[in-house]
Amino acid sequence: MLNLSPADLKTNLLSGLTVALAMVPEAIAFALIAQVSPLTGLYAAFIVSLITSAFGGRPGMISGATGALAVVMVALVVEHGVQYLFATVVLMGLLQLLFAAARLGKFIRMVPHPVMLGFVNGLAIVIFLAQFQHFKVPAADGGTTWMATGPLLLMGGLIALTMAIIYLLPKLTRAVPATLVAIVVTSVLVIGVGIETKTVGDLGSIKGGLPDFAIPAVPMTLETLKIIFPYALILACIGLIESLLTLTLIDAMTDTRGRSNRECAAQGAANVVTGFFGGMGGCAMIGQSMINVNNGALHRLSGIATALFLLSFILFGSALIERIPLAALIGVMFVVSEKTFEWGSFRLFGKVPKPDVFVGLLVAGVTVIADLAIAVIVGVIVSALVFAWQHAKRVRLSSSIAPNGRKIYEVEGTLFFASVTTFAEQFSPSDDPEEVEIDFRGARLMDHSAIEAVNALAERYDRAGKRLTLRHLSPDCVRLLDKAQKMIEVDYKEDPRYYVADDALA
Known part of the structure; x- marks a missing residue:
């Protein structure tokens, strides 16, 4: 940070202020979703943003209280109270530190x-x-109902003004972030003219003091652990998935590479501290991160500035911040949504395999109707199944009869759990001649299922009284084969070198 040029310093500080303004209503809203006080969300935003920005693995990424975590927390708060939430956040952070120590971020x-x-x-x-x-x-x-037509149209007009400034100002100047200018102009218009519209203060007061350290007031018993551990594990996984995917997205946008395990450790440490200071925990926020990146703020200073501005709002600027019209911040988030969406993905229809299109639509749909963690897990599982199915169909066998009467099978493709049935069905020991050779030069045996399939095939030929020779297997396949050991012909010059995923090799 000390080596930043004056231009970079200005960019990161102004972007930090812009992001902090955009985080206030989000933090309050997520706190209300989790049924805790607005300050619980703001303290989390301040602490998590500060620690992850200072020590995390992706400079420029913004973290704080998020909706993905809030929807999981609400059941715990309703049933057991906010102190159990704080204990859960501490345990969540400890689990994330364990994940970092195990270097799981690479996955x-x-x-x-x-x-x-x-x-x-x-x-x-x-x-x-x-x-x-x-x-x-x-x-x-x-319950709730839609606003009356007049206030709704007024709010829509203010949103349109905000968005217009964000899109048009960069064509005139980039000296200051267009997002910040849009918020200031819309706020000055509303306050100066005295326009009646919803403001940040309508969500809840943000006035408060410094967060106090306190050990969560829960019984230190095994029963407490049974209550909070499932929530902590789910929150830890959701937080890391959202953070690491956001990190990967920013890497792609900036052509740089973040450090995933360092980010896991920083997220874990931030949540441990947050739990002891009355915060609801947090993870990366893709909307605020996009604001920051689009402003060109790619240094740690931007996130640290965001955290300090948030704290200053709580301590000194609550009266002013609470007068900011929600329309200005909604306009900002609409622009973030538009810029985050990969519009180019529509051009991929008809150009990429249909299963890939299906997976993309599935993940997007599940993200909307369920949550991010479930969507990503479902997407990875479906992608893996599609991959397995496609490779299972690529196992091919060709056969020929040598001059000496021996039948030679040549195997091509990947032999693994999904393809072993197809592989085995193509052999008929009772119909084959007395001598049979299987050549694996063009095949790879990938897992224990493949090894067992070869062993089972060897047994079938042995029971039929036929002589079977196996050629061109990798050395580790040779070591793992049991029943077929006497049938293997080893050629160290010709045999391929690869490793089978099997517990025996671990």
Whole structure:
């Protein structure tokens, strides 16, 4: 940070202020979803943003209280109270530290590109739809209803003004973030003219002091652990999935590479601290991260500035911040949603395999109707099944009869759990001649199922009284084969070198 140029310093500080303004209503809304006080969400936003920005693996990424975590927390808070939530957040952070120590962050590389596209598009839709809750007001029956036509149109006009400034100002100047200018101009217009519209203060007061350290007031018993552990595990996984996918997205946008395990450790440490200071925990926020990246703020200073501005709002600026019209912040999030959505993905229809298109649509849909973690897990599983099915169909056998009467089978493709049945069905020991050879030069045996399939085939030929020779197996296959040992012909010059995924090799 000390080596930043004056231009970078200005960019990161102004972007930090912009992101902090956009985080206030989000943090309050997520706190209300989790049925805790607004300050519980704001303290989480401040602490998580500060620690992850200072020590995390992706400079420029913004973390704080998120809706994905809030929807899981609400059941715990309703049933057991907020102190159990704080204890759960501490345990969540400890689990994330364990994941970092085990270096599990690298497994984010296993997420296929169609899943990433679905994740991005699904979250863009979620961000867009989430803004519509601000167009509602309390109803007489205790629920909510849409605003009257006049206030609704007024709010829509202010949103349009905000979005117009964000899109048009960069064509005139980039000296200051267009998002910040849009918020300031819309706020000055509303306050100066005295326009009656919903403001940040309508969501709840943000006035408070410094967060106090306190050990969660829960019984230190095994029964407490049984209550909080399932929630902590789910929250830890959701938090890391959302954070690491956001990290990967920013890597792609900036052509740089973040450090996934370091980010896991920073997220874990941030949540441990947050739990002891009365916060609801958090993870990466894709909307605020996109604001930051689009502003060109790619240094740690931007996230640290965001956290410090948030704290200053709580301590000193609550009266002013609470007067900011929600329309300005909704307009910002609409723009974030539009810029986050991968519009180019529509051009992929007809150009990429249909299963990839299906996976992308599936992940986006599940993200919208369920949550991110479930969507990503479903997407990875479906992608893996599609991959397995496609490779299972690629096992091919050709046979020929040598001059000496020996029948030679040549195997091509990948032999693994999904293809072993097709492989085995193509042999008929009772119909084959007395001498049979299977050549694996063009095949790879990938797992224990493949080894067992070869062993079973060897037994079939042995029972039929036929002589079977196996050629061109990798050395580790030779070691793992049991029943077929006497049938293997080893050629160290010709045999391929690869390793079978099997517990015996672990």
